[in-house]
Amino acid sequence: MFELIQGWLQRPNYIAFVLLFLWGIYIMVTRYNLVKKLIGMYLMQTSVIFFLVTTSAKRGATVPILLSTTEAIQPEVYTNPLPHVLTLTAIVVGVATLGVSLALADAIYKKYGSLDEEDILKRLE
Amino acid sequence: MTRHLPAIIFLLPLSLAICLPLIGIKHREWCRPMAFAVIAGMVLVSIANLVGVLQTGTIHYAFGGWAAPIGIEWVADGLASVMIVALSLLALICVIFISSVLFPNLGSRIVPFYTLVLLLVGSLVGMIFAGDLFNLFVFLEVSALCAYALVGLAGGKALVAGFRYLILGTFGASLYLLGVGYLYAETGTLNMADLAERIPLLVTSKAIAVGVLFMFIGLGIKMALVPLHGWLPDAYTYAPDRVTPLLASLVTKVALYGWIRIMFWVLGAQAVIYQIPILFLVGVLGAMAALIGAFLALSQKEIKRMFAYGGLSHIGLILVGMSLGNQTGFAGGVFYLLNDAVMQAGLFFWAGAIIHLYGVRTIEDLVRLRGGPGWMSAALVVMAMSMIGIPPTGGFFGKWYIILGAVEARNYLAIVAVLIATLLTLAYFVKLFERVFRERLSSHDALTIHEAPLAVRISLGATTVAVILLGLMSDQIVGFLLRTAMPPGL
Numbered sequence: 001m002f003e004l005i006q007g008w009l010q011r012p013n014y015i016a017f018v019l020l021f022l023w024g025i026y027i028m029v030t031r032y033n034l035v036k037k038l039i040g041m042y043l044m045q046t047s048v049i050f051f052l053v054t055t056s057a058k059r060g061a062t063v064p065i066l067l068s069t070t071e072a073i074q075p076e077v078y079t080n081p082l083p084h085v086l087t088l089t090a091i092v093v094g095v096a097t098l099g100v101s102l103a104l105a106d107a108i109y110k111k112y113g114s115l116d117e118e119d120i121l122k123r124l125e
Numbered sequence: 126m127t128r129h130l131p132a133i134i135f136l137l138p139l140s141l142a143i144c145l146p147l148i149g150i151k152h153r154e155w156c157r158p159m160a161f162a163v164i165a166g167m168v169l170v171s172i173a174n175l176v177g178v179l180q181t182g183t184i185h186y187a188f189g190g191w192a193a194p195i196g197i198e199w200v201a202d203g204l205a206s207v208m209i210v211a212l213s214l215l216a217l218i219c220v221i222f223i224s225s226v227l228f229p230n231l232g233s234r235i236v237p238f239y240t241l242v243l244l245l246v247g248s249l250v251g252m253i254f255a256g257d258l259f260n261l262f263v264f265l266e267v268s269a270l271c272a273y274a275l276v277g278l279a280g281g282k283a284l285v286a287g288f289r290y291l292i293l294g295t296f297g298a299s300l301y302l303l304g305v306g307y308l309y310a311e312t313g314t315l316n317m318a319d320l321a322e323r324i325p326l327l328v329t330s331k332a333i334a335v336g337v338l339f340m341f342i343g344l345g346i347k348m349a350l351v352p353l354h355g356w357l358p359d360a361y362t363y364a365p366d367r368v369t370p371l372l373a374s375l376v377t378k379v380a381l382y383g384w385i386r387i388m389f390w391v392l393g394a395q396a397v398i399y400q401i402p403i404l405f406l407v408g409v410l411g412a413m414a415a416l417i418g419a420f421l422a423l424s425q426k427e428i429k430r431m432f433a434y435g436g437l438s439h440i441g442l443i444l445v446g447m448s449l450g451n452q453t454g455f456a457g458g459v460f461y462l463l464n465d466a467v468m469q470a471g472l473f474f475w476a477g478a479i480i481h482l483y484g485v486r487t488i489e490d491l492v493r494l495r496g497g498p499g500w501m502s503a504a505l506v507v508m509a510m511s512m513i514g515i516p517p518t519g520g521f522f523g524k525w526y527i528i529l530g531a532v533e534a535r536n537y538l539a540i541v542a543v544l545i546a547t548l549l550t551l552a553y554f555v556k557l558f559e560r561v562f563r564e565r566l567s568s569h570d571a572l573t574i575h576e577a578p579l580a581v582r583i584s585l586g587a588t589t590v591a592v593i594l595l596g597l598m599s600d601q602i603v604g605f606l607l608r609t610a611m612p613p614g615l
Contacts, residue, residue, distance in 0.1 A: 021303075028292065041295055048303050055310045083309070086259055090302060093266045100270055101291050104277050108284045124282055 013054040020047035032117040034105045038098065045094040049087050056080035127177035130170055131186050131201045131254050134209060137167050138247035142240050149236030156239040157224045164220050164246065167213040175206040179609065185256070194319045198256035203609030204459065208253050208382055211463050212375060215470055216246045218584045219371040222474055225580035227481045228367045238278065242371065245271035249379045257315045258305045258340075258391075261383055262298065265347065269294045272376050279365040286359035293356040297346030300339045307336025320391050334398045340387065341403075347380035350444070351414035354437050361433040366477030369429065370584075373436055374470035378462055381443060385459075389612035394450050408448030412542035414441025419549035423556070426487050428479075431553060432472045435512060438546055439465045445539050446527035452615055454530025456606040461523030463602075464511065464595055468520065471508045471588030475501065478581045491560035498576060502561060504589045509554040511592045514547050519595030526603055 008015060024047055027040025056079050064081035066073065105115065112120045141163045148155055178184060184201040187193060201209075223242065231238055244267065251264035273294065277287035309315055311332040312323045324333060342353070349357040357377070361369055388394075388403065396403045418438030425431040443465065446458030478501070479485045483493050494502065511520035524543055531539040577585075595602065 025296075028296070034288065037292060041292060045295065045299050048299050048306065051303065052306050052309075055306065082315075083306075086306075086309075089259070089263055093263065093298075096270055097266070097291070097295050100273050101288070101295075104273070104284055104288045104291060107277065107280070108288060111281065111284060120285060124285065 013057070014051075017047055017051040017054065020044075020050065023047075034108065034115045034117060037117075038101050038105065041101070042094065042098055045090075045097070049090050049094070052083045052087050052090065056083040127174075127181060128184060128186065130174040130177060131184060131199050132188075134167055134170050134174060134213070135247055135250045135254070137163050137170065138243040138250070142243035142247060145240045145243065146236055149239075153233065153235060156235055160239045160243060161217075161220055161224065163243065164213065164217045167246075167250075168210075168217055171206070171209045171213045174201060175210050178203060178206045186254075193256070194314060194316050197260055198316060198318075199254040199260075200256040200317070201254055204385075204606075204612075205253050207459075207463075207606070207610055208379075209250060211466060212246070212249055212253065212379070215374050215466055216371070218587050219374070219470060221580050221587075222370060222477075222584035223367045225367070225584075226578050227478065227581060228365070234278075238275075241271045241274050242368075245275070245371070245376075249375055252379050252383055255383075255386075256317055258308065258317065258320070258387070259315050261386070262302055262305060265301065265380065265383065266298050268376060268379070269298065269347070272372055275368045275372065276360045276364040278368065279363060281363070282359075283363035283365070286356075286363045290356040290360040293346055293353075297343040297353075299343070300346075301343030304336040304338070304340030304343060307332050307339065311336070317386065317391050321393065324392060324396075337392065337396075337398065337403070341384065344380055344384045344387075345410075348377045348384060348440055349437055350410060350440060351417050351437055352410075354414075354418075357437065358430050358433045361436075361473075362427060362430045366429075366473075366480055369477060370470045370473040373433070373473050374466040377436070377440060378466045381440060381462065385447060388447070389455070389615065394612065394615050402450075404448045404450050407444050408536070408539060411441045411444025411448055412539065414438065415445060415542055415546040416441070416549070419546050419553070423549060423553045425553075426489070428486065428488060428491070428557070429473070429476045431488070431557070432469070432476060435472070435550065435553070436465070436469050438550065439468075439512075442524070442527065442543060442546060445542060446523075446530060449527070449530040449534045449536060449539065450615070451530050451533050452607055452611055453526055453533055455611065455615055456603045457523060457526025457530050459606055459610060460519075460526060460595075460599065460603050464519035464523045464592070467588055467591050467595065468508055468511050471504070471585065471592065472512070474581065474585045474588060475505055475508065478577055478585065482577060488557060488560050491557065494561050500582075501577065501585070504585050505561070506558075507589045507592055509558070511596070513551045513554060517593065517596045519592050519599060522596055522599035522603070526599075 021044055024040045024044030027043065028037050031037055058079050061077060061079045064078040108120065109115055112123050114120055141159060145156060178201055185193060186199040188197045248264045248267035252261055252268060255261040255264060273287050273291045276290055277284050308320065311330055312320055314320055314323065346353045361373055364372060394404060415438045418434050418441055422431050422434035422438065425434060443458050443462050446454050446461055485491055485493055507518065511518035514521045514524040528540055528543055
C-alpha cells in the first residue's frame with residue numbers, strides 16, 4: 001500500500017490529470033446551469049490535453065527543434081513532439097465544440113428565457 | 126491515378142463545403158444543384174475506387190508523401206471501399222430527399238445548411254479511410270459537430286436535444302482521445318497497422334487494457350450502444366425531418382465501422398482483456414442492446430421515436446454478428462450494417478414525409494393515412510418486412526447469415542437473442558400496421574389526400590427497391606464480402 005502511494009506521489013502530473021478529469025465530470029453531472037455544464041465539459045477536455053502533453057515531458061530535455069543540422073540527432077535531448085501536435089489539433093476540436101455548444105446554449109436561452117435545465121425541461125412539457 | 130482516388134472522394138464534398146458560403150452570398154439557389162452534383166460525382170469516384178482496389182489491391186495513401194508510420198495514412202481496402210460506395214449512394218439519396226419542396230423554406234440559412242451536410246459527408250469519408258487512431262478522432266469530431274448543429278437546426282425542443290447530444294458526444298470523444306493517449310504512451314505509435322504489430326507483445330499491459338476500454342466506451346456513446354444511448358432518441362425525434370435520415374443511416378453506422386476497424390484490424394479478433402475475450406463482452410452487450418432497444422420501441426407512441434429505438438436494437442444485432450468471431454458472422458454483420466443503413470434511411474424518409482404531408486406524428490394519428498397513396502403504405506410494408514426479417518428482403522438474409530455464424534460458433538444464446546429481437550420487432554410493427562390497416566376511419570379524421578412531391582417519391586422508392594435488391598443479391602454480396610473484406614486472422 002505504502003509503495004503504491006509513493007509510486008503515485010512520484011507522478012504528480014498524472015494525479016493532477018485524474019483530479020481535473022473527475023472534477024470536470026462532476027461539474028457536468030451535478031450542475032443544472034447549461035453554461036456551468038459547458039465549463040465542466042471544457043475542463044474535462046483540457047485535462048485530456050494535459051494528459052497528452054504530460055506523457056511527452058522528460059527531465060532535462062528541450063523543445064523539439066534541432067540544435068544542429070550537421071551532427072547526428074540525439075533523441076534524448078528533445079521532448080517528444082508528437083503529443084504536442086496531437087494536442088494542437090485536440091485544442092482546435094475543443095474550441096470548435098465550445099463554439100457550437102455556446103451557440104446552442106444561446107439559442108436555448110432566447111427560446112426558453114432560462115439556462116436552468118430543470119426550468120427548460122418544465123417548459124418543454 | 127487510381128492511387129489518388131481516396132483523397133479525391135474526400136476532397137469533393139470538403140472543397141464544396143468550403144466554397145459554398147462564398148458562392149451562396151450571391152447565388153443561394155445554386156446550393157441545391159451543386160451539392161447534388163458533387164455527391165453524384167462522389168458516387169462515381171467511389172465506384173471507380175472500388176474497382177481499382179479490387180484490381181490492384183489495397184491502396185495506402187500517404188498524405189504529403191510521408192510514408193506510413195511517420196506520416197498520416199489512409200487505407201482503402203476492400204471493406205472501406207464497399208463502405209464508401211454505400212455511404213456515397215445513401216448520401217446521394219438523402220440529398221435528393223433534403224431538397225424536397227415538402228419542407229419549410231430555410232431562406233438564407235440554406236447555405237450553412239448545405240455546408241454542414243457536405244462537411245458531414247466528407248468527414249464520414251475521412252472516418253472510413255482513416256489509417257491511424259488520431260485521424261479517426263479528428264473526423265469523428267468533425268462529423269459530430271456537424272450533427273449537433275444539424276439537430277439543433279429545427280429550434281425548440283431540438284435545441285435541448287442537440288445540447289444533450291453535444292454534452293454526451295463530447296464526453297465520448299474525450300474518452301476516446303484519452304484511450305488513444307494511453308495506447309500511444311504504451312506503444313509509441315498511432316498508425317493502426319503499426320499498432321497491430323506492437324499490441325500482441327504488450328497484451329498484459331494494464332495501460333492497453335484500460336485504453337481500449339476507454340476507446341470502446343467512447344465509440345459506444347457515438348454509435349449509441351444501448352446503455353450509452355441516452356442522446357439518440359430525443360435527437361432523432363426532434364431533429365429536422367429532412368436531416369434525420371442522413372443522421373440515422375450514416376452517423377452511428379460509421380462510428381460502428383470505426384469500432385470494427387479498431388477491434389479487428391488493430392486488436393485482432395482473439396484479443397483478451399483480463400482473461401475475458403473482448404468479443405464475448407461485445408456479444409453480451411450487443412444482445413442486450415438488441416433486446417432492450419426493441420422492448421423500448423414497443424412502448425413508444427411517436428413514430429420517429431419508435432424507429433429511433435428500432436435502430437438501437439439493430440446496432441445490437443450487428444454487434445452480435447461481429448462478436449461471433451468467424452467469417453460468416455463477420456460478413457453477416459457487415460451485410461446487416463449495409464441493410465440497416467438503407468432501412469433507417471427509408472423509415473425516416475417515410476416518417477418525415479407523412480409528418481409534412483398529413484401531419485401524422487404519433488401512432489394514434491396513423492388512421493389518417495387511410496386513403497392515402499397506396500405506394501407509400503407499400504413502401505412501409507417492404508421496410509417493415511426487412512426490419513422484421515421476412516424474405517426476400519435484405520434484413521432477412523442479414524439475420525440469416527448472423528444465425529449461420531452463430532450455429533458455426535455454437536453460440537446458441539446469440540441465436541435466441543436474434544430470434545427474440547425479431548419477434549419484438551414484429552410486435553412493434555404489428556402495432557403500427559393495426560392503426561394503418563385495421564382501424565375504421567371516422568369522418569372527422571378524413572383528410573384531403575396530397576400526392577408526395579417527386580423528390581420524396583424518388584428517395585423512398587430508391588430505398589425500397591434497394592432493400593429488395595439487397596435481399597435478392599445477398600448471396601453475391603456476402604460472397605463478395607467474404608472474398609475481399611475479411612479482417613486478418615479471422
